[in-house]
Amino acid sequence: xxxxxxxxxxxxxxxxxxxxxxxxxxxxxxxxxxxxxxxxxxxxxxxxxxxxxxxxxxxxxxxxxxxxxxxxxxxxxxxxxxxxxxxxxxxxxxxxxxxxxxxxxxxxxxxxxxxxxxxxxxxxxxxxxxxxxxxxxxxxxxxxxxxxx
Amino acid sequence: xxxxxxxxxxxxxxxxxxxxxxxxxxxxxxxxxxxxxxxxxxxxxxxxxxxxxxxxxxxxxxxxxxxxxxxxxxxxxxxxxxxxxxxxxxxxxxxxxxxxxxxxxxxxxxxxxxxxxxxxxxxxxxxxxxxxxxxxxxxxx
Numbered sequence: 001x002x003x004x005x006x007x008x009x010x011x012x013x014x015x016x017x018x019x020x021x022x023x024x025x026x027x028x029x030x031x032x033x034x035x036x037x038x039x040x041x042x043x044x045x046x047x048x049x050x051x052x053x054x055x056x057x058x059x060x061x062x063x064x065x066x067x068x069x070x071x072x073x074x075x076x077x078x079x080x081x082x083x084x085x086x087x088x089x090x091x092x093x094x095x096x097x098x099x100x101x102x103x104x105x106x107x108x109x110x111x112x113x114x115x116x117x118x119x120x121x122x123x124x125x126x127x128x129x130x131x132x133x134x135x136x137x138x139x140x141x142x143x144x145x146x147x148x149x
Numbered sequence: 150x151x152x153x154x155x156x157x158x159x160x161x162x163x164x165x166x167x168x169x170x171x172x173x174x175x176x177x178x179x180x181x182x183x184x185x186x187x188x189x190x191x192x193x194x195x196x197x198x199x200x201x202x203x204x205x206x207x208x209x210x211x212x213x214x215x216x217x218x219x220x221x222x223x224x225x226x227x228x229x230x231x232x233x234x235x236x237x238x239x240x241x242x243x244x245x246x247x248x249x250x251x252x253x254x255x256x257x258x259x260x261x262x263x264x265x266x267x268x269x270x271x272x273x274x275x276x277x278x279x280x281x282x283x284x285x286x287x288x289x290x
Contacts, residue, residue: 029178030182083212
């Protein structure tokens with residue numbers, strides 16, 4: 001079972017960059033073809049400082065930016081994991097070229113008796129602090145369900 | 150600077166926005182999303198792998214469905230309007246399904262000089278099976 005004493009525990013800070021070519025490829029793959037996502041001039045005309053990123057884009061860099069040790073420390077049954085919920089909170093959109101300090105932590109852990117056994121719920125939180133402005137631009141929360149093996 | 154598309158005064162609680170449908174869901178799309186998002190889980194991109202896990206075949210990444218929901222809201226409210234978006238993934242989405250997204254206004258509020266609209270969000274297939282349920286807070290003008 002997931003160790004509840006890990007609630008609040010943080011990963012060491014990681015780093016990530018919002019790369020224009022990855023943002024454009026992401027927007028095209030999901031079919032979200034806003035001019036502000038694809039064309040820098042259009043983004044600037046709309047008042048952004050550069051190309052804007054689609055709201056779910058941080059998935060592109062969050063996993064790479066975060067040290068996985070904390071995840072493994074939870075001791076979840078990896079074979080039975082389902083991505084159950086996802087949340088993003090924004091102060092403003094991510095702009096191409098911005099670099100972020102990403103910190104992950106265990107936000108919450110709880111369990112529920114399911115039809116086929118006990119389910120462990122874990123919510124991870126990742127925050128993105130823009131390096132230059134020190135602005136806290138986004139928070140992402142991911143809830144995983146793990147069926148005990 | 151975000152320029153919201155919708156006027157706060159023209160949005161009312163209980164209002165349902167026009168639905169948006171997304172089809173063309175297939176393994177090529179899941180593979181393209183896997184590559185673009187860095188989500189390398191083969192249960193979305195490799196039929197044999199998915200069947201070995203006991204699924205009838207590959208199914209969409211939940212985050213792809215959430216990206217559709219974000220596009221729907223962005224088309225309505227404008228780029229940068231999403232202040233918060235939360236999704237619960239209820240059921241898998243299979244190749245060949247068409248998803249219908251609909252948002253309903255549950256609350257209007259003003260905070261820190263911002264005009265905020267809260268919506269309930271639903272994504273379901275044509276048979277009405279709910280795939281994504283969520284909530285979002287959006288900026289209005």
